């Protein structure tokens with residue numbers, strides 16, 4: 647009984663400890679946000695603006711970035727700039743970082759959020775697509791973070807990496823996407839250790855998200871996934887809070903964290919549950 651009580655008390659304490667977000671810490675913070683033209687990235691741009699940050703937005707579509715910029719200014723952003731860039735090009739991360747540092751005079755938050763489009767389907771053997779997706783979803787994150795490290799060390803800043811439950815637990819129909827998200831966890835969790843070993847005061851937050859109601863996600867999962875998608879604006883706020891409180895990981899919704907533990911403790915039971923669920927879907931659609 648005593649152990650249970652201690653466990654519950656520790657859990658509540660951990661929840662309370664985590665919830666130390668102070669919006670004032672964002673006021674005037676210098677943020678580089680990728681994938682900012684749509685979905686969760688767009689919502690993050692609006693939250694950072696409401697809290698009075700300076701922001702550089704990036705994605706490929708200039709006209710959309712322009713519109714998001716205007717709305718950010720209306721919402722109270724201190725300054726907003728945008729730079730169109732396609733993260734398939736290995737030269738773009740360095741160019742985007744230089745632009746951000748030149749415009750804002752430094753950097754406090756690097757928020758890595760963009761993803762390339764990938765279908766939700768059984769692996770079709772398209773290695774070229776996997777290579778392309780690794781460049782957009784993983785290697786460009788690494789290059790952006792490496793270009794930002796010197797400035798973030800100076801400002802004692804933060805890297806915020808947006809990942810997915812597919813980067814913690816493998817499920818069918820997401821082979822390449824899942825691989826890119828697992829790669830992010832491996833790379834940035836290892837880097838977090840190395841920074842700590844070197845006593846660098848810089849945080850790395852890995853954000854693990856469930857199904858979120860962005861246009862892209864709803865379109866891809868329609869007729870295939872039967873679960874409620876959660877609001878992008880709340881997911882965006884959870885990511886912002888995770889970064890601002892320098893959490894090592896942030897989960898949205900919260901129950902994904904215990905789900906990861908359960909999967910870790912009972913891997914073959916988990917595989918059985920996934921197998922049964924997918925088999926039922928296949929037999930229903932046949």
Ligand code: NDP
Pocket residue numbers: 680681682683684685686687704705706707710731732733734758759760761762763782808809810811855856857858859860861862863
């Ligand atoms: P969206 O597809 O809505 O937005 C993706 C963003 O990335 C857009 O701003 C897009 O803008 C940009 N982008 C796409 N391709 C490139 C490229 N080649 N170079 C640069 N930018 C690019 O995605 P979500 O908002 O749904 O997802 C955001 C993050 O959340 C991702 O990391 C995703 O893995 C994660 N996530 C989302 C979930 C969901 O259910 N929505 C679930 C779990 C995790 P543009 O077209 O203008 O380039």
